[in-house]
Amino acid sequence: MLFKILVILHSLGATVWAGGHLLLAVTVLPQALKNREPDRIRQFEQYFEGFGLSALLLQVMTGLGLTWIYLPGFRNFWLFDSFLSVYIGIKLALLLLTLILALHSRFFLIPKLSEENLNFLTLHIVAVTTLAVLFVIFGAGIRLGGLT
Template sequence: MSHHLLLIIHLLSATIWVGGHLLLVFGHLPQALKEKNQNIILNYEKKYEPVGMTSLILLVTTGILMAYQYGVSIEYWFHFSTPIEKVVSTKLLLLLLTVVFALSAQFRVLPKLKNSPDKLPEMTFHILSVTLIGVLMLIFGSFVRFGGF
């Protein structure tokens, strides 16, 4: 697959992933906190999850394929030797951190949040963290255009 097509898919997927989280943070989270109504977040999550997870899978897939095209195959991950390796490795670390937050939310926070708004502050921390990580990944990805950092 051509690099340009991979980049387009990657950017569209990033738009959905990061945009969906920004919409949650700025559009739904304030209302949920104000009303102490966890269902606002749970309803958004139910609608967004199929599209969000699909975009995340596409992000990971296209990101890895593009990393290989830049000569950063798996044996060079986390070496931080070249500027492009630094970008790829940093984004992979942030991806792993996202997975940790997702697993924590899925198995610890969400089951309790469904029954009570008491977990809203902890869920807010998870939401803000994943959103910030997504924005950082987007910014770090833009450095590839300049040869890395």
């Protein structure tokens, strides 16, 4: 039963995280770029940040729980000798890249957001959205027994 609850919570977190970034990238960002209005992005970030980060934290916690179930005691995880350990390793690398981009954006780009650096923030948004979609793809791969 614990496994099923963790999968459901992990999936809900992924829905919020990936869905929020897709919404930002596909609806808010194009309008902000078209009208050169960085405040549209700032406003979205203001509303989404707490909810989105909570969803990401939920994914991290449930992901660790699921990893413990799949690989008890994280045994043989670092050998990367199965699709499971490889996919989990990829998801951890995606998480690290996401955190780096999110911290850079939060502390260096958003506070100074203007028409001049809007294009640079666009690269961040596209990158984080791509990483979020990759999280979903590799998560599905874990549940499906691999993607090959």
